Amino acid sequence: MRKMMRYGKKYGGADPQLIEGDVFRMIISVPEFSTKQEETVDPTQIRVHDGVHDTRLSETMKKILVLLIEPKSTPQLLSELGYPRRTRNYEAAxxxxxxFELIExxxxxxxRSKNQRYRQTEKGKSLISGIL
Structure with missing residues (x-):
């Protein structure tokens, strides 16, 4: 019940109506949705198009791209990101x-060499100039 009240307030903008009778009713008003949804573009959302997909960069991907202004190894990246070890999030990023050929x-x-480092590509450098 408490969750329904919060839901109604959050998404409907008003407290739900509670009607007691033979049957208990709760009426939650919801905003009307237009058939045409306007897409708002957030300048902090960076997208990469690989020819097939239009993908948004995750926060971890953005951080790694910014950190790779100069070449860094995996341990250096993990340290600067604040990760104690490799995570799936890091590996995926x-x-x-x-x-996307933003780093190489x-x-x-x-x-898998211990001397392996990552660096930005020209494509990555041009994208990062839009972030900074």
């Missing part, structure tokens, strides 16, 4: 940035 490996022939 690196993979997506590599797939300094040693592409040996991806």
């Amino acid at each position: 690196i993979k997506n940035l590599l797939d 490996m300094t040693l592409p022939d040996t991806p």
Whole structure:
């Protein structure tokens, strides 16, 4: 009941109507939705188009892209991001940035080398200039 009251207030803008009778009723007003939804563009939302998909960069991807102004290794990136170890979020962000060709490996022939570092590509540099 408490959740329904909060829901009605949050999404309907007013307290729900409670009607007691033979049957208890709760009426929650909801805003009208137009058939045409206007898409508001948030300048902090950066999108990358890879030819097929239009993808929004996650916060982790943006942070990594900004940190890679100069080449860094995975331990350096993890430290600067505040991660104690590799996470799925970190791995996914690196993979997506590599797939979108926003970053590249300094040693592409040996991806698991302890000397591996990541750096921005020209595409990444041009995108990052829009962030900073």
